[in-house]
Amino acid sequence: MGLTAQSSGVNLLRESFNIDGDKNNPVVALAGNPNTGKSTVFNGLTGLKQHTGNWPGKTVTQAKGYYTYLSQEYTVVDLPGTYSLLASSIEEQIARDFICFAQPEVTVVIADATNLERNLNLLLQVTELSERVVLCLNLMDEAERKNIKIDLNGLATDLQVPIVPTIARDEKGLSDLKKVIDKIVNQEVQLDPIKIKYSSKIEEKVEKIVPELNKQFPNLRKNINIRWLALRLLEGDRTIFETLEECYDVNLKNKKVVERRQ
Numbered sequence: 001m002g003l004t005a006q007s008s009g010v011n012l013l014r015e016s017f018n019i020d021g022d023k024n025n026p027v028v029a030l031a032g033n034p035n036t037g038k039s040t041v042f043n044g045l046t047g048l049k050q051h052t053g054n055w056p057g058k059t060v061t062q063a064k065g066y067y068t069y070l071s072q073e074y075t076v077v078d079l080p081g082t083y084s085l086l087a088s089s090i091e092e093q094i095a096r097d098f099i100c101f102a103q104p105e106v107t108v109v110i111a112d113a114t115n116l117e118r119n120l121n122l123l124l125q126v127t128e129l130s131e132r133v134v135l136c137l138n139l140m141d142e143a144e145r146k147n148i149k150i151d152l153n154g155l156a157t158d159l160q161v162p163i164v165p166t167i168a169r170d171e172k173g174l175s176d177l178k179k180v181i182d183k184i185v186n187q188e189v190q191l192d193p194i195k196i197k198y199s200s201k202i203e204e205k206v207e208k209i210v211p212e213l214n215k216q217f218p219n220l221r222k223n224i225n226i227r228w229l230a231l232r233l234l235e236g237d238r239t240i241f242e243t244l245e246e247c248y249d250v251n252l253k254n255k256k257v258v259e260r261r262q
């Protein structure tokens with residue numbers, strides 16, 4: 001059986017993000033820098049089967065929609081455009097929290113093929129949070145026009161993520177994207193994207209914090225990536241506390257694991 005929300009127990013959290021947890025559809029999140037064609041991909045995938053509203057409690061528009069592939073219905077969520085997931089803006093916080101807590105079965109990072117370097121920064125942040133990632137290289141027509149050649153096989157090998165080139169405006173490549181998403185959901189591809197290794201000073205601290213977090217919050221490990229959480233704590237990111245308290249009713253502020261680094 002493929003990945004389902006039921007098997008990972010996140011239905012309730014999905015509902016709190018206004019995503020129908022009861023439907024048990026695999027959820028596909030579309031992430032990407034602003035203006036890379038996320039909404040064009042979203043429209044191409046979902047056609048008229050879409051709703052827009054606001055993210056709960058936020059004045060940021062949420063678009064969700066549906067498509068069916070090989071008799072399986074998927075829910076697609078168009079995340080706000082962001083350059084990073086460092087939660088320094090509401091948009092970044094929404095994108096980060098959704099990937100971290102609603103745990104989409106697949107996150108598609110939509111990148112502008114003419115500006116790969118900047119766009120890959122977000123991809124590397126997403127792969128720190130989730131292994132189930134596809135890189136959608138959009139605007140391939142623009143890249144060709146600018147005579148930019150991309151070694152797709154070399155890039156896929158370096159990043160260890162599936163890559164799908166698209167021209168979303170002409171609906172080119174979107175059926176390949178659906179096929180790759182289906183393979184990930186049905187666990188037909190091995191996924192082990194590259195992870196950033198930090199300086200030994202940081203890695204040593206992470207090594208100390210991870211077991212401490214596992215000990216103090218044994219249930220958290222099932223739901224979120226503890227290495228990622230340790231990195232956020234080291235960074236002093238306060239916004240993660242708010243979301244943890246909202247989603248899990250845990251209070252990290254009073255725990256010694258945080259006090260130690262102050």
Ligand SMILES: Nc1nc2c(ncn2[C@@H]2O[C@H](COP(=O)(O)OP(=O)(O)OP(=O)(O)O)[C@@H](O)[C@H]2O)c(=O)[nH]1
Nearest residue numbers: 034035036037038039040081138139166167168169
């Ligand atoms: N040439 C070309 N243009 C594209 C392609 N995909 C999207 N566009 C155009 O790029 C512009 C931005 O597309 P959107 O889909 O709005 O991008 P977005 O990522 O949703 O933008 P934000 O939501 O503002 O972050 C639009 O004018 C699209 O028509 C493509 O593959 N090739």
Ligand SMILES: [Mg+2]
Nearest residue numbers: 038039040081
């Ligand atoms: Mg958009």
